Amino acid sequence: MPIKTFGLDVSHTAFGLYDCxxxxxxxxxxxxxxxxIVIxxxxxxxIDLIIPCIDEEVQLFAQxxxxxxxxGVKVLVAEESLVAMCRDKAAMSRVLNPIVPIFVASYDKRSFAIALLNGEVHFPVIAKPRSGSASTGxxxxxxxxxxxxxxxxMIIQELAIPHKNDLDYAFFKxxxxKNINPQVSEISVQIVADQEGNLIGQMxxxxxxxxxxxxxxxxxxxxxxxQEVSQLYPFLKELGWKGPLNLQGRLTDNGFKIFEMNARFTGITGLRACMGFNEVAVCIQEWLGIRSELNSLDLNMNRFGIRQVADKSIHLQRNQTLKLHSEKLNGKxxxxxxxLLLTGATGYLGRNLIDSLIESNDSFEIxxxxxxxKKALELLPDKVFCYDVQDLENGNLVLGKVDILLHAGFAxxxxxxxELANSLAFTADLFSRAISNQVATILNISSQSVYGQSDLPPWKETATIAPTTPYGIAKYASELLLESRVAQHKHINYTSIRLGSLVGGAKGMVEVDLVSRLVSKALVSEPIQINGGMQLVDRLxxxxxVNAINVLLNHSSMNWKKVYNxxxxxxxxxxxxxxxxxxTVATDMDVPRSMVEVHNSKDTQSAGMDSSAFCQDFQWKPKYTMIDCIKTLIDFKNKSDSKLLLN
Incomplete structure (x- = not known):
């Protein structure tokens, strides 16, 4: 987001300071x-907005x-009445249970003794400090x-024991x-309200x-x-609910039981953001008056999270055991x-790939x-959701929701x-953002131009990299950027596709390719002049x-090689x-045959790639011949000319 961040802390070694x-x-x-002093x-x-992150500070700022x-300083905090109730666990149970009976019974020492004598409670129970946090004490x-x-x-609470069919029920017991508090099967409900106390997201x-x-x-x-939790919303609003509110509980044999409530962001806020639920960004936008309807709060159900020294958000395709666990957990x-996030969507490859993905299996949200x-909305199907760079910079495009990034947008x-330099700068920024949000799969469209002429074609992926053009250098740089940025994130899968020159009459075609220009000349019987003639030419x-990339996207990315021809x-x-x-033109169109004029030339640049690795890994092979390509160009140009005449 386009903001400047200030880290306030008493300690110079506070971890978060050095991200500010x-x-x-x-x-x-x-x-x-x-x-x-803070004010x-x-x-x-x-400073326009301050966000308190620890319980003591939340309560103090609310007061x-x-x-x-x-x-003139805004504070992202709920009102004091709600914060105080969150800090007093006995009050939480006493006040909220009459509204919805989903809170564990809580007692002070005297009231628990009475309830015990009356047979209203039974051991074991749990004791905790009245205003404690993070399981301390x-x-x-x-x-x-x-x-x-x-x-x-101390406050004494009934134990929220997982229901008997819970996966960790036996371990819990x-x-x-052993007199150990087993912190398993905990359900965290994160709800977020705007400045008026209206719900803007929940997960x-x-x-x-x-x-x-x-x-x-x-x-x-x-x-x-x-549905049960939502019954609390009107009362929470009356208490002054604003911003994040975290409810922690378990699903027991007697239903959902809440034992903790905190009116702040929590320790897994950053991880939730990597899973699409970027509540911090949405709240900052809300409090600073730059909220966008595009930035909804939704969780990416295709990821799970693990934490040790750092957070990792991992796509469930990486582990089938955990995928089955997640499905069993959710019951579906x-x-x-x-x-799928696609750059270059309005280009030659992008437009035709989108059509193919929608028509073939419609298995992607694009x-x-x-x-x-504005142009994209006119050119692309209604099923495609369009964002621009401003949306990316303002946080309206939530990369945590993205499963696959396909980067095909390049000069x-x-x-x-x-323009090539700007494309490379954009690529570097995009890859950094995607990897920061731990997008599970990244597909980079590179080019055969990286090979140059040091080795004779057809080039394998192991051929010498020696680009001879600025475009080839920029494309190789994009491969290196991706590889170096993903190096520390082994759970992110990626590949760069060194794409050959494309040809064929289809949406988005710009007549710059040699084959297209020669077909245009042949259609009007102009002489065709070529220099040399012995150079090798390869066109896809x-x-x-489109079909090859479609096949690639529908294969598991677990075993992708880092580059493919x-x-x-x-x-x-x-x-x-x-x-x-x-x-072909003379036969198909019944026009006089153009003359082919060959001129002497020192130009010996040839092109051609060996694509056997891709074909083998994805059981794919090209279907169309050069004659097929030429015929689509003839048909496309004739239709384009007809449209021009009608206009």
């Missing part, structure tokens, strides 16, 4: 002048929201002696017998924790739970459609990242050096290219190509 643009030291939250810091640095507002209370040892400030995950920190996170869907098959959104070889029919694998001499064009 500026570090501003503060005293400890307990300092008597903490709020006034003065915000005013001095013209002083009027002071922040008077100073939690104890399992198994008997009266354990209970008597508790201090008066075993751990309880659930099924988590396993270690010492209060989620380490395994699976997207979870359960409409019954969301995962959505079959993958989300997002197009384009330069001109053509005949464009200026400046646009239909074959994709061409026709059938080179021919330039003189033979010119003769074939002249003969």
């Amino acid at each position: 643009d500026v570090f501003l030291p503060t005293p400890a939250v307990s300092h008597k002048d903490y709020v006034s 003065a810091t915000c005013v001095a640095h013209k 002083h929201i009027a002071v922040f507002t008077k100073a 939690i104890q399992i209370i198994s008997n009266v002696e354990d209970f008597k040892s508790l201090n008066e400030q 075993q751990q309880l017998e 659930m995950s099924f988590n396993k924790l270690k010492n209060g920190v989620p380490i395994e996170i699976f997207p979870y869907e359960n409409e019954a739970i969301l 098959k995962l959505k079959s459609k993958k989300t 997002l197009a990242l384009v330069r001109d959104k 053509r070889p005949h464009r200026s050096h400046e 029919d646009i239909r074959d290219a 994709l061409g026709s694998s059938t080179s021919m001499l330039l003189i033979d190509l010119a003769t074939l064009i002249v003969d």
Whole structure:
């Protein structure tokens, strides 16, 4: 997003500081002048919005929201009444259970003793500090002696035991017998409200924790739970709900039971963003008045999360065991459609690929990242969702929702050096964003131009890389950018397709290719002049290219090689190509045959690739011959001429 970030902390070694643009030291939250110092810091640095991230700070800022507002600083926090109830677990249960009975019963020490005598509660139970967080100070209370040892400030809650069909039910019971708090089968419900307290997004995950920190996170869907939770929304709004609110509980034999509630972002907020639910971006847009309807809050159900030193968001295709686990957890098959983000969507390859994907199996939700959104909406099918670079920079295009990035948008070889440089800069930025959001699969369209002329064609992927043009250098640079950026993320799959020159009459064709220009001359019986004639020429029919990429996208990316050649694998001499064009046009169109004039030339540049690796890995082979290509060009040009006459 186009924002400047300031990290405020008492510690100079705070982990998050070094992801911010500026570090501003503060005293400890307990300092008597903490709020006034923070406000003065915000005013001095013209900070528009501050986001408290720890419980003590959330409560303090909520209490002083009027002071922040008077100073012109917005605070992403709920009102004090809601925050205070979140901090007091006994109050949470007492106030909210009469609205929807989904909270575990909570007691202070005296009321628990009475309930125990009346047979209303039974051991084991759980004890925790009244205003604690992150599982600090939690104890399992198994008997009266354990209970008597508790201090008066502890809150005692009934245990939310997983239902008997839960995958971790047996483990949970075993751990309880050892007096260990088993942090498994926890359901986290994250709900987000705008500044008026209206819901703008909700999601659930099924988590396993270690010492209060989620380490395994699976997207979870359960409409019954969301319906129960939604009954709280009007009352939460009255209490001053704004921004994020996290509810933690378990699905028990008696239904969903909540044992924790926090009015702040949580430790897995960043991971949720990598899974499509970027609540921070949406809240910043909401509080700063730049909210866009394009930026909805939805979870990518095709990913799971794991955490150790860093967060990883991984596509479920990487692990079939975990995919089955996720499906069993949710009680249904995962959505079959993958989300494909395509650049170059309005170009020759892009337009025809989109049509093919929609017509063949419609198994992709297609997002197009384009330069001109208005033009794209006119050219592309209604099923395609169009975004421009401004949407990307403003956070309206949520990369966490993307399963596959197909980068085909790049300046053509005949464009200026400046346009090629701009394309390379855009490619570097796009790859960085995609990898930061841990997009599971990246397909980069490169070019045969990377090979140059050091080796004679046909080139294998192991041939010498020695590009002779700025376009070839830029394309090889794009391959290196992708490879180097993915190197530290082994769970991201990628490949670069070194594509041969495309030919054929189809949508988006621009007449710059040699074959197309020669066909145009032959159609009006102009002489065809060629230099040399002994150079090898290789062209791939646009239909074959589209079909090959379609096949690639529908194969698992787990075993992709880092580069593949994709061409026709059938080179021919330039003189033979010119003769074939002249003969085909003259025969098909019944026009006088053009003369082929051969001029002496030192031009010996040839082209041609060996595509056997691609053909073998994906059981694919080209279908169309050069004569087929020429005939589609004839038909396309005739139709184009007819349209011009009608206009």
